[in-house]
Amino acid sequence: MMDPDPDDGDERTHDAPRRAGWLWKRSDHLHRFNGRWVETKGGVLRYWASRSAAARARRPRRSVSLAGAYVAPASRVGSHPYCLHVVPAGAKVPLILACATDAERGEWLEVLLVGAMIAASALSGSAPKLPSPGAREAAAPAAEDPAGPRAPRALFLYGRGGGGHLASAVAVRDCLESHTPPRPAGDGPSASGDASLDARLAVDMVDVGKLVEAGILGPVLSSIAPFSGDDVYNFFMKQGQYGLAAAATDVGMSSIDRNAEALVKFFSAYLEKERPDVVVSYVPSLNVLLRRSLALTLPRVELLTVITDMESSPAHRWIDPYDPTPTQGGRQHTIVAGGARLHAQAWEAGYPPDKVLATEGMVVHPKFYAVRNCQHSSGAGGGGAGAAAEGSGADDGRESGSQGSTTPSVNGGLVNGLRKVVIFFGGFAPPRTSAIADALLHVHGARVQLIVLCGRNEELRKKLQDKVDKARSAPGAHQAWRERKWSHAVIEGFVPAARVVEHLAGAACVVGKPGPGAASEAAVLRVPFVTEVGRDTMPQERCVVDWLVQGGYGIVAPSLERCPADLLEQADECRQALRGYSNHAVFQVAARVRACVLAARGAEAPAAAATPGAGSGNGKAPRAGARANFSGGQPLRVRRSSTT
Numbered sequence: 001m002m003d004p005d006p007d008d009g010d011e012r013t014h015d016a017p018r019r020a021g022w023l024w025k026r027s028d029h030l031h032r033f034n035g036r037w038v039e040t041k042g043g044v045l046r047y048w049a050s051r052s053a054a055a056r057a058r059r060p061r062r063s064v065s066l067a068g069a070y071v072a073p074a075s076r077v078g079s080h081p082y083c084l085h086v087v088p089a090g091a092k093v094p095l096i097l098a099c100a101t102d103a104e105r106g107e108w109l110e111v112l113l114v115g116a117m118i119a120a121s122a123l124s125g126s127a128p129k130l131p132s133p134g135a136r137e138a139a140a141p142a143a144e145d146p147a148g149p150r151a152p153r154a155l156f157l158y159g160r161g162g163g164g165h166l167a168s169a170v171a172v173r174d175c176l177e178s179h180t181p182p183r184p185a186g187d188g189p190s191a192s193g194d195a196s197l198d199a200r201l202a203v204d205m206v207d208v209g210k211l212v213e214a215g216i217l218g219p220v221l222s223s224i225a226p227f228s229g230d231d232v233y234n235f236f237m238k239q240g241q242y243g244l245a246a247a248a249t250d251v252g253m254s255s256i257d258r259n260a261e262a263l264v265k266f267f268s269a270y271l272e273k274e275r276p277d278v279v280v281s282y283v284p285s286l287n288v289l290l291r292r293s294l295a296l297t298l299p300r301v302e303l304l305t306v307i308t309d310m311e312s313s314p315a316h317r318w319i320d321p322y323d324p325t326p327t328q329g330g331r332q333h334t335i336v337a338g339g340a341r342l343h344a345q346a347w348e349a350g351y352p353p354d355k356v357l358a359t360e361g362m363v364v365h366p367k368f369y370a371v372r373n374c375q376h377s378s379g380a381g382g383g384g385a386g387a388a389a390e391g392s393g394a395d396d397g398r399e400s401g402s403q404g405s406t407t408p409s410v411n412g413g414l415v416n417g418l419r420k421v422v423i424f425f426g427g428f429a430p431p432r433t434s435a436i437a438d439a440l441l442h443v444h445g446a447r448v449q450l451i452v453l454c455g456r457n458e459e460l461r462k463k464l465q466d467k468v469d470k471a472r473s474a475p476g477a478h479q480a481w482r483e484r485k486w487s488h489a490v491i492e493g494f495v496p497a498a499r500v501v502e503h504l505a506g507a508a509c510v511v512g513k514p515g516p517g518a519a520s521e522a523a524v525l526r527v528p529f530v531t532e533v534g535r536d537t538m539p540q541e542r543c544v545v546d547w548l549v550q551g552g553y554g555i556v557a558p559s560l561e562r563c564p565a566d567l568l569e570q571a572d573e574c575r576q577a578l579r580g581y582s583n584h585a586v587f588q589v590a591a592r593v594r595a596c597v598l599a600a601r602g603a604e605a606p607a608a609a610a611t612p613g614a615g616s617g618n619g620k621a622p623r624a625g626a627r628a629n630f631s632g633g634q635p636l637r638v639r640r641s642s643t644t
Contacts, residue, residue, distance in 0.1 A: 019111045022051075024080060024098035033080060033098060036061070040111055043067060043119030045086065045095075064088050064095060067119035071112045073105060073598055084108060103354065106595060113591030117175065118369070118584055152201050152597045155276035157208035157283060157290075164308040164426070164517045165282040170497070171365040172280065172306070173203045175590040178366060201597060204276070208283050215266030216259045245538075260289060267293035271301075278596040280304045280589075284318035291333050295326065302596040306336040306363060306589060310516050311543040312345050322350035331355075334592070338362045338516075338585055341543060357592055361583035362520040367501045369524060369584075418449040418488060419508040419568060426515045427494065429454040432561070434464060436511065437489070439561045445485030447568065451503050456494045464491045501525075509571040511560060513537075514544035519554065523581050528574035529554035530563065552577035 020039040025047060027034060036047040037054050046060035054060070068089030077083045080098035082105040087094045099105040154176075158169040256263065271279070271293055281290055284305050294301055305318075312318040319342070324331055335346045336357045346356045421440060423433060429452070437452055454461040471486035492499065500521070504510060510522040514531040522529045533545045533556055548554035555570050557563050564570060 019108065020054075021104075021108075023047075023108070026077065026096040026098070028093060033078070038097065040066070040115050043115050045112070045115075062095075065119065066112065066116040069112075069116045070094075071109065071116055073109055073595075084112070086112060106354075109595055110588065110591050113594060114584060114587045117366075117587040117590060150275075152601060153274075153276045154201060154203045154593055154597060155271075155274060155279045156203055156205050157211075157279065157281045157286070158205065159209050159283045160207060164515065167365070167497070167517055168306055168308050168363040169205060169280070169282050171363050171586050172589050172593065173205065175366045175586050176201055176203060176593065201594065204274070208281070208286060211267070211270065212256065212263065212286075215263045216255065256285065256289070263289050264292050264296075268296045272297045276301065277600040278302050278304065278593055280306060280593060282306050282308060284312075287318075287320050287333065288328075291323075291328060294332055295328060299326075299332065301332065301600050303333045304336060304357070304589070304592060304596065305333065307338065307342060308362065308516065309540045309543070310339050310362070310547055311341045311540070313539045313543070316540045319345050319349045319351075322352075322355070336363075336585075336589055336592075339547070357588060359583070359585035359588050361523070361585055362516050363586045363589060364517075364520050364524045364583065365497045365501075366586055367497055368504075368521055371501050371505050371525070419447055420451060420503075420506065421448045422451045422453065422503050422507045422510045424453045424500075424504070424510050424512045424518050425455065426512070426518050427455045429457045429460055431457075431460060433457075433460055434467075436560045437464065440511070440563060441485040441489075443563070443565055444567060448508065450485075450489040451492070451507075452489065453492050453495065453500065453503065458493060461491055461493045464489070508568055509555070511563070514541040514548070516541070516544050519544050519548060520583065523553050523578060524583060526575065526578040526581070528571040528578065530557065530560070530567065530571070531555075532557050532560045534559065551581070553581065 018039070018041050020037070022035055023038045024033040025036040025038070026032070034049075036049065037051040038045065038047045039054060040046075043066050045064045045066060046054075047062060048054040048058065048060050064086065065088060066086075070085070070087040072085050074083040074085045074096065077096060077098065082099040082102050084097045084099065084105060085094040086097065097108070099108060156169045156173060159165040267289055275298065278301060279290060279294065281287070281303065282305075284307050287303075287305055290303050294303055307318050309316065309318060319335060319337075322333075334355050334357055335342075335351055336359060337343045337346045338359045338361050343356065343358045347353075421444070423429070423437060423440075425433065433452060433454065437450055440448070441450060452464055454464065467486045468489050468491055471489075490503075492503070504522060504525050504527055507525075507527050509528045509530050510518065511530045512518050514533070514537065519529045519531070529548060531545065531548065531554060533542065537545070545556055549556055552574055554574060555564075555567070
């Protein structure tokens with residue numbers, strides 16, 4: 001009997017990856033393995049008896065929604081060593097699929113996990129419910145029983161220089177927490193064959209800058225140092241001195257190179273003590289040190305490096321040459337490359353295809369996808385977005401600096417008939433933000449409501465808030481033109497991701513420096529990005545300008561203080577290109593993290609010998625010739641059961 005066909009025409013799930021190919025599928029009743037043409041599309045898995053039946057658009061034998069599904073690799077089932085378990089939400093019996101090779105299973109596992117996460121976000125109708133810090137502490141596992149299985153753990157290493165490293169780490173962590181698939185119902189064994197893999201994955205967030213300082217200075221000196229290298233970088237960013245910030249980065253990297261051996265020793269001891277199942281680094285400058293340390297202490301643990309820029313430039317060389325030497329840990333290292341330019345650079349550096357996770361863009365918090373889907377389902381330009389974001393209750397370690405501000409009601413990008421324009425420089429808005437806001441209000445003040453996100457620049461926030469308060473309190477007849485327009489403005493400090501999403505959703509455009517994170521967040525929400533390029537543009541951000549121009553996702557002006565008079569009209573022209581933008585990097589990275597944990601935990605532990613009635617149905621392995629045809633993508637001439 002076939003399941004009803006889930007809706008696959010929903011635009012909300014069009015980002016879900018697609019894949020098609022021949023797999024073995026075990027029947028539910030006779031437990032025989034039969035060749036099936038399997039496809040995933042729009043967050044739905046389908047299979048047919050033949051490829052021709054799929055090509056003729058015949059009704060599939062079964063359609064399974066991946067939203068809320070449990071997906072995991074499985075130990076050997078009968079004569080099939082490379083199996084996958086897919087348990088739809090609420091089901092008790094798993095769908096068992098078998099692949100030809102371990103590499104093929106890894107590819108299908110990633111596609112199914114990504115599809116499950118995207119479908120869950122898209123079809124939930126609201127932003128994912130993420131645990132607060134208190135809830136995380138309450139849910140933290142108790143002390144482990146030395147005699148029992150160790151709970152799975154992922155170690156996330158981020159830096160405090162700027163906001164991109166931490167924002168990406170928080171995005172992947174929250175994606176893992178909000179899309180943890182439930183264990184299949186019933187009393188059967190774990191789908192993975194290892195009960196410990198059903199435990200909730202614990203993510204440890206660690207400031208790697210503090211580890212580096214402890215490794216160089218020692219724990220005592222590093223604890224009493226008045227400031228760190230990241231503090232120096234952030235100071236220059238706050239002042240808008242991007243050239244000096246880049247110079248501070250170079251000094252820090254030189255110090256790391258000079259103390260490489262000491263740091264390898266320090267990281268080796270640290271990793272030996274923590275013993276994570278996967279290490280995810282958001283600071284690519286530490287690639288070589290972390291690889292060597294893992295090779296010495298945890299040779300089965302994978303290192304994922306998430307690059308938070310759109311390219312590896314001479315000023316910031318984020319991709320070092322691939323080294324497969326066992327002592328260098330090259331085979332344990334995967335580069336997460338967001339975009340075509342990074343893909344090419346990783347391959348030019350010698351990384352094999354299986355060590356490059358090619359995503360379509362930068363990591364963006366899952367809230368942005370959930371809010372965009374709320375906009376689509378409501379048919380409005382963001383009318384329900386704010387409530388969805390506010391109700392998520394997430395925390396990403398940011399603190400609000402706007403408790404005293406008065407915020408007018410924001411609804412779908414229109415406030416009192418004005419279009420919403422957001423000024424957003426990431427974690428640190430420079431002092432010139434005030435001049436940019438004045439210029440925008442001078443030209444477009446009669447048409448826009450301005451929202452300024454100052455980040456950690458509290459001095460700037462207070463200055464702009466004084467302007468707003470003055471404009472609102474002065475009698476209307478005595479206000480200057482520019483002051484009247486300031487009365488509609490909203491000034492925010494460093495706010496949670498949910499608040500950023502609320503402001504960006506439904507905006508006419510976002511104005512800021514060409515940071516890869518802010519530009520990608522705007523693109524996910526289908527909002528045009530307005531930026532500039534000049535001598536002060538940071539080297540690693542020039543590729544963002546190229547990406548905006550080539551994709552048609554935004555507007556590049558000579559200076560943000562001199563935006564074009566037809567800014568809003570030009571922004572509207574970008575929306576057609578943005579409708580075709582696809583990026584599900586955060587789901588891909590989260591899926592790869594889960595897959596790495598499963599591999600490190602020994603999901604391939606030998607299973608008990610197959611018993612009659614299990615596996616292939618006849619107790620014999622498939623013929624070698626038939627399996628070769630299968631892996632080559634040709635239809636299998638096998639006996640097919642009448643059951644699914």
